[in-house]
Amino acid sequence: MTTLLSTDIDDFSRRDLKYNGKTKPVLTLGESGPAVIVIHEVYGFTPPVARFCRWLAASGLRVYAPILLGRPDASNRAKPSLGLVAGLCISREFHLFKTGASSPVVEWLRPLAAQAHEECGGKGVGVVGMCLTGGFALSMAVDPVVRVPILSQPSMPVSDHGQIDISPADLAKVQARIRDEGLVVRGYRFDGDRLCRPARFEALQAALGDGFVGKSLPDTGGNPRGMVPPHSVFTGDLIDAAGEPTRAAVDEVIAHLKLAL
Numbered sequence: 001m002t003t004l005l006s007t008d009i010d011d012f013s014r015r016d017l018k019y020n021g022k023t024k025p026v027l028t029l030g031e032s033g034p035a036v037i038v039i040h041e042v043y044g045f046t047p048p049v050a051r052f053c054r055w056l057a058a059s060g061l062r063v064y065a066p067i068l069l070g071r072p073d074a075s076n077r078a079k080p081s082l083g084l085v086a087g088l089c090i091s092r093e094f095h096l097f098k099t100g101a102s103s104p105v106v107e108w109l110r111p112l113a114a115q116a117h118e119e120c121g122g123k124g125v126g127v128v129g130m131c132l133t134g135g136f137a138l139s140m141a142v143d144p145v146v147r148v149p150i151l152s153q154p155s156m157p158v159s160d161h162g163q164i165d166i167s168p169a170d171l172a173k174v175q176a177r178i179r180d181e182g183l184v185v186r187g188y189r190f191d192g193d194r195l196c197r198p199a200r201f202e203a204l205q206a207a208l209g210d211g212f213v214g215k216s217l218p219d220t221g222g223n224p225r226g227m228v229p230p231h232s233v234f235t236g237d238l239i240d241a242a243g244e245p246t247r248a249a250v251d252e253v254i255a256h257l258k259l260a261l
Contacts, residue, residue: 005047007074012050012065014072019111025072026112029053030062034122034261036148037064037113037140039133041232043078044070048235049130052250059254061126061261064116068093068105068133078236094132094156099163102139102170103156109136110143117145124148126257130234131155131195135165138185138204142173148260150253151187151204152233153196162199164207171207178211186256187214188249190237192229217249 012027027045036056040049045067053063070076093105109127117125124147129137134154141149156165166174177183185208189196201214219229230237234253238246 005051007047009050009074011054017066017112017115019108022108024108025067027053027065027067027072028063029065030057030060033060033062033120034125034257035064035113035116035120036061036126036128036257036261037066037109037116039066039109039127039129039136040068040070041078041130041235042069042132044068044076045072045074046076046078046235047074048078048232048238050074052234055247055250056254056257059258061254061257062116062120064112066109066112078232099157099160099165100168101165102167103136103165106136106139109140113140113143113145122261124261126150126261128152128234128253129154130232134187134196138164138174139166139170141177141183141185142170144177144181147183148257149183149185150256151185153189153193153231154187154200154204155195158195161197162203164200164203175208175211178208183211185212186253187212188233188253189214189216190219190230190233191216192219193231194229195231215249 012029015026016023017026038053053065056063094103113125124145126148127137127140127146128150130152134151135156137149137151140146157163204212234250
């Protein structure tokens with residue numbers, strides 16, 4: 001029997017951090033360990049995202065979760081709304097439809113990664129982007145401090161599934177890191193995902209070569225009562241037929257993070 005996820009985040013700490021003239025809330029969790037930046041999905045910070053952060057922190061990682069949309073708590077519902085979509089369409093921080101461009105909000109996230117590494121130490125930081133923010137992890141990988149970029153169901157640009165949301169200049173820097181440092185970019189999606197189709201992973205493979213390792217999970221591993229086919233790999237749709245969270249993909253990511261950081 002599935003236990004409803006709580007909106008309580010008393011175990012998290014909130015900090016308001018300012019970069020490039022803009023202040024945003026950042027929720028942190030974990031006493032010590034290398035830093036991992038978890039960038040929430042289009043709905044904002046939801047109970048399933050909070051659960052994912054707790055799994056990471058319990059493994060010995062320190063989580064930084066910036067709040068880019070919605071309320072700075074876990075009361076956001078994982079459901080689309082007209083106001084949310086309209087706001088994204090006119091936002092200057094996100095590129096929903098533009099191909100060959102990094103979203104401007106990435107310029108705020110990069111100094112967050114630098115500060116997280118300074119505070120936590122280790123070899124570098126991990127970044128997990130999801131859905132709307134999936135490609136942000138790739139754009140952030142221009143900075144050598146980002147050692148483990150993970151793209152979960154990267155869904156932008158929505159106008160062309162065969163393109164990726166990164167500027168040519170940023171892509172060239174990531175390609176150089178793959179060539180010179182052995183950087184590996186990891187991607188996850190469900191087989192039948194309509195928002196992150198096979199063409200997206202094919203585009204990433206074409207751009208990054210052996211530097212991209214993409215994994216498509218069977219739809220049967222997704223939430224039978226959620227989106228059909230499933231979409232959210234590490235959060236809302238990571239549920240088996242019995243209604244319990246399936247941890248295989250999460251545990252794989254945790255192992256990658258701990259090995260590299």
